[in-house]
Amino acid sequence: MEKKYDVIVVGAGINGIACAAYLAKSGLKTLVLEKRNECAPFALTEDIFGAGIPVDTHAGVCFLPMSPVWGDLELDKFGFDLIVASAPAGTVWEKENLVWYINPQKTAEAISKFSQKDSKTFLEIVSKIMPDIPEILQEAVFSPAEEEKEDYLWSLGKYLGFPPEEFKTMNCFEILDLLYESERVKTASFGACDIAVFGDPAEKGEGAVMTALAFTIVIGVPAGGMHTLPHSLVRCFKYYGGTLLLNAPVERVERKEGGGFRVFLSEDAPYPQKEFESKCVVMHTSPPISLKILGDLAKQDDDFYKKAKDWDMTGHCAFTSYFLLKDLRWESESWNPDIAKVPFPLRAYDSWEHAKISVQKMKNEEVLDVIGDIAEMYNLSAVDPSRAKSGYRVLVFEMEYPINLRRYGGKQKWDDRSFVDIIHNGHIELLSRLIKNFKENLVASMYFTPIDNWRRNPSAIYGHELGGDVSGPQWYTGRIYPRSKIQGLYFSNGIWPASLTHLGSGYVAATCVAEDLGVKQKQEWWRWKPYEYFLKKLPELKKI
């Protein structure tokens, strides 16, 4: 095995591999070192109910349509195929629902069932924002966070009708209160604002940016399972000559005399060769883990060191329940039957007042009061028949809860199965109100707690899946900068944007490395704007 590389990426999370694939395709000799036995712990399809019943155990819907990565890396050639749902998302209440369609006219129609005025407002915003989506995403999501660019974020207020000075002082609640009159439309929109984790909706400024960006989110369902995304990235990476080592935990990274780095595997790694060298290193571990691996070296970048030392990974985290069902029909199908075809149904608060109280209770860690209040669900067999080959249907119910649980005995409480069963059973009770004959159709269920998520992803300390909290002091420029102050050292985790399936953080880190090594300009394929490849591809994609 070769010892010397141009770039070593530490950690094969989905954004780490995306970054590595860009660099390999740019002609750089790239090595990825991964502690686990497979890549992308949070973008996997796993047979948790037995062979032949695929379950996307973490990321369920794919933001790749928003992303330039799909086109640049030609992922369709490496086994990635996306199903476009005509009704990708929807919000469910007991008797009613609000379906979000690909076609905004249809969404407006659905909204008009609640309010004519809101329907008009929605359509006005969408028609203003749609033509600019590629530029907005490029500037706000697929570029490194920069102080000078913060004004650009505030300028997004114009699409919603707010001047920048006002926009930067508002949160999601305030904006939705001013935009819409119907409580249903407000609560449903709140859910939509929350999904791509561009901040905390209740915080000033962040909440505003999230609300604007919510109008740019486009999702799809990877045919066959979410794991086809990391697999296609790995295939692409290898096709361009990249090397990936699994079961290869990195213990430390050192500066080499005369430039470059030495990367050491832990003694535990089964490889006889424990040391590699490279010009550049991209850390795709979460900031506290990167800090540990970098040791004293980290101190040479005071900004990173300061941030990472007190990095907050205790915000909230996903608790996910999985249900194996004989059949799945929503109670609200009589309101609008299209909800049955929605792969990504959202559960919203029962009232707008409830939403505000609930967010407060969540901040106070009153977990048992807010079980299942706002959640994301995946009903992927609704659009991908390959998920229901076994004859069963799988429903995933994921809700963000606070990590700390100080009221109940602290973070370790997430390992107390009798406590956690209360939450899981709460999800079952809630779903039996939303879904017809839920309990009768329930064959089996299981769940992953935040600590289980940490078990699965060593970077996700106590289950924090975004490389640390994305709000307050850790928002936008408060996150780690992708370019460290140490020449040749980069970060793709804990940076802006959060590591999600739009692959923004991997893209941003790759951009920085390739620019600094002077290879980016030469790559003619590196040219897609966010969202544009999806638009080009749309006519030939499978639509349901």
Place this chain on the structure above:
Amino acid sequence: MSGGKEMFDVIVIGAGPNGLTAAGYLAKSGLKVAVLEQYVETGGGLVTQEICGFKLNHHATYMLLGELMPPYHDLDLKSWGVKFIKPEKQMAFLFKDKKSLLFFSDPKKTKSEIEKFSQKDAERFEKMYNEFSEMFYEFLLPATYVPPLEPVEQTEKLQNSDELGKKIAEISEMTPIEILDHYGISDKKLRGSLLYIICMFGLEPDEAVGFLVPIYFTRVINSALVKGGTHHLASSLRRVVESSGGHVITSAKVKKLLLKDGSAYGVELENGQVITARAIISTLNPEQNFIELMGDQKDGIFDELRDVAERWEWEEFSLFIAHRGIVGKAPSYPGYNEHVRECLNVVMGYESDDDVMEHINACRQGKLEVKGHGSTLSLFDPLLVPNHVPGEHHILRWECWAPYNADWSYQAKKEFAKKCFDLWCEYSPDIAESNVIVEIAWSPKDIEQHTLTMKKGSIKHGRYSSLQMGYNRPSPECSSSVTPIKNFYLGGASMHPGGMVILGPGYIAAKKLCEDLGIEWKFGEPEMIKRAREKGYL
């Protein structure tokens, strides 16, 4: 990469251990190779599911040959991260009277364990072990990596060679039970334990496959684990292929073999894509090879091949494997020898060879019995558990024989898994206290579902019977990799020497193909094979 027509030197169908091995040799020989895998994941039966940081080997776990396999050296698997862990204390059999019988990789230690039961049997064991060990190293291991000889010719060679050859010929047509009788093993507990060891991976106690007994007997108590989980072997093999310029193309299901004038020239994928090559190696099972891939080809050789597939017998029973990932202490076995807890496998429920026979007969009738063995794999490989999270983590892996034809609904599977762990808890009460983080069981139906080559949960792609082994596997015309179809080769577990991750079929296929394509075989011939030839065994 894809789209339109593509041309390779060799297409390998299936990215299981044999497919990747064959591809590794061929890519290293400078050929342009594509491995086509219908699933997203590679590895076939080398499956390790990492779930909540617990790495679960749902299928293959115990490597019988490890570093003895020629590909380990030829493909330099060590440098690509393959590391075998070989526990010294291999198996413990627990009996109701709180006695236990331990098997060590060192036969002297095992002998002194057996002395506690019977002095005479201890000596007989020693004799048997030594003879088996010699048979294994001198003949059976080398024979694993060469094309099989016609049975009469093979027997003649053995009989005309030396003492050892004659002994092998003598036991060749005996059943495992007859072999125990032959060596005079009389203690019931010892007979039960030995029969379990011999039959653990599906040899039938009453089937005349005596030539396999020395392999299974000596190797099962010299088992190794692949560090990082069994799948790591597959990912390392894949790296060998890719680092030599080969391609592993996943999500590529082959629909049919493309034929012209009785020669194969490529494959058509399910998505309509056509890939052509000078030769095709298939690692699938006979039914897939000779019926599914052949499409509507009829008459002559196709008829004969179809016949081979239709007559093919799957194994009579399969495996049930259940995992628990726990936070808590590793099992201890109060009242038993303190070293039991350090053994790789702890076998529960068999007091005699009759019990073993009864379990196998139950399986043959589609009935479940709660007997088998438990392994705490995390004791031997800390990489298998999420130790970055506070608390002591362990993997409890249960494995037992089970029939394919039984109720394997989700509920039934769950209940059976619970019964198995309840039995384990009877011997090791403290594991009942542990915090169970994950619990997943694979029935024979899951095996079939996950690895389609293993129809009816056939872990070796088909029964090990005298009519389906060696020269007859899968048929006399096809057991040396070549088939009556020009350019179409076999290389999977349904060919000689069979399954169990010994990489023999992949090795033989690659070598044969190089020979046929006129490519120099630059890996030499293993010393053991040369020696076996010199002694006249091969």
